[in-house]
């Protein structure tokens with residue numbers, strides 16, 4: 001019986017789907033990140049890998065695991081995968097698009113509102129015993145009604161964020177993306193701008209692009225300096241898209257007003273990171289898609305994909321469709 005390695009505990013239904021399809025499942029249950037050497041060792045004797053978490057799938061890994069017939073990621077982001085290497089080894093790789101878009105956009109929205117009202121810091125101030133009387137001039141945040149939201153990356157998640165902001169706060173939507181989205185322009189009255197124009201005109205910038213060589217470090221001091229002093233920076237995409245040292249300076253010297261991060265670089269963030277003690281910053285531990293419903297859907301999607309790969313069928317959510325074309 002062929003075996004599938006699952007690198008984290010996932011839902012029983014998803015595991016049952018793999019087992020009921022005729023495969024043995026081994027679940028790695030230790031609560032720590034896995035080194036590549038450990039993963040290579042664990043993959044021995046397995047035909048399928050359902051990869052949960054930031055496992056690096058590169059030339060070294062794929063050369064060391066020639067028995068793998070497919071890899072299903074339980075994430076939409078695939079920045080840890082070297083697709084050229086996967087194509088070279090003819091390994092199909094799948095991800096979990098769409099099912100997590102709403103939950104992740106909710107997290108971006110939650111951060112936007114929390115930063116605008118300093119919510120996390122206010123919570124901590126109660127714990128510190130600082131809530132002693134009602135002061136009408138203290139703890140003042142910003143309103144979002146009618147303000148301008150700049151979306152970098154109007155893909156699946158960016159579009160959900162734009163819809164929420166338009167519906168809930170009638171925000172003006174501006175965006176920068178690889179391609180224009182005429183439907184969003186029509187339905188949300190969204191305006192397409194250059195990256196620099198987006199920075200200059202946004203009250204909130206929300207990042208939803210994939211992490212690539214092009215977007216790595218895109219938000220540095222030069223970018224923050226182009227933003228408005230009242231601007232809020234939200235990143236739920238990947239931590240490496242912003243330069244953390246530059247972000248800290250921009251927040252400390254008032255170049256921008258606040259920041260909300262669901263993603264950091266590295267992850268986990270060091271508990272002594274100065275960003276955690278700033279009034280104008282909210283940080284979450286990469287919980288973008290972390291609802292029971294969404295994680296269940298992601299697990300089922302990943303399970304369906306790995307079963308397809310082992311059966312020799314096309315993975316429904318394959319990222320590197322080229323592997324099928326070259327067969």
Ligand SMILES: NC(=O)c1ccc[n+]([C@@H]2O[C@H](COP(=O)([O-])OP(=O)(O)OC[C@H]3O[C@@H](n4cnc5c(N)ncnc54)[C@H](O)[C@@H]3O)[C@@H](O)[C@H]2O)c1
Pocket residue numbers: 076077078097098100101104152153154155156157158176177178179208209210211212214215236237238262263286287288289
């Ligand atoms: N925080 C979380 O838990 C969480 C959850 C899901 C996804 N994510 C991140 O969100 C990202 C986006 O997910 P998605 O499903 O919306 O992906 P998507 O592919 O639908 O959207 C990404 C958009 O960014 C655009 N883009 C990419 N590079 C660009 C560039 N250099 N300039 C302009 N536009 C560019 C693309 O054209 C696309 O429209 C994922 O890659 C992942 O890193 C994070």
Ligand SMILES: O=C(O)[C@H](O)CO
Pocket residue numbers: 053074075076077078100288289
């Ligand atoms: O890309 C994703 O789906 C999330 O960030 C989880 O890795």
